[in-house]
Amino acid sequence: MSAPVPPADLSTLSLADIARLADERKLPPVESWNPSHCGHSGMRIARDGTWFHEGSPIGRPAMVRLFSTILRREPDGSHVLVTPVEKLDIDVEDAPFIAVELKTDGEGRERSLAFRLNTDDLVVAGPEHPIRFETGEDGPRPYIDVRRGLRALLARPVYYELAELSLAEGQDPPSLWSNGVFFPMDGGS
Incomplete structure (x- = not known):
């Protein structure tokens, strides 16, 4: 099956x-x-x-x-x-997966963020699936841990959606919560 x-x-x-x-x-x-x-x-x-x-x-x-x-x-x-x-x-070349779609529910500390990958896998950000922001030559490179050391790069439109959510909540520095975990978007994690 x-x-x-x-x-x-x-x-x-x-x-x-x-x-x-x-x-x-x-x-x-x-x-x-x-x-x-x-x-x-x-x-x-x-x-x-x-x-x-x-x-x-x-x-x-x-x-x-x-x-x-x-x-x-x-x-x-x-x-x-x-x-x-x-x-x-x-x-x-980079990450084996791409997060191509975002679904969000709730606000602030009560928010949950779910991602669909280019393989149709679904990942909900939280303790087992942290979001990481690295600094690259072309700007921030956002990733989510998928499984067993594999990660997904967040597609640019998905990253922009996250940035808009953070700005709408007035987070300074920009950051988001998902499933009780705080994810700073500063490129230092």
Whole structure:
């Protein structure tokens, strides 16, 4: 049985529905698989979240979703695709996922922030999924921890939505709460 896929528009879901869908997603236990290294997969995840194989974009979203479930970050920071019998390197230019949609509920300390990723995964920011802001050459680089050391870059429009929320609440310095956790947007976390 496949994992439930969220509807095309997060605005039709409550945050409780989003959290339930995220919890129902069953992922393989890649952290417990330790096969021999078999080489390079010929795959790359570009900075914009596009997955490539042998230089060509993977055009089937279902294939990208499948590969994303066996993606693991190694202790040295590299990424691999892993099954019980093989482990293959995959190049990741920035983050393996992109947060492409935001759903917010509540205000201030009572706010919850949910994100849809380019793989249709759902992540609710909080203690297990912190939001981090790093300073890059091109300005702030906002990320959310997804799972097992993997993270998602927040797409520019999603980042702007977060900034607008913070400004509307008059936060100085800019910051947001989600699920009881305070996230400063200063690039120092």
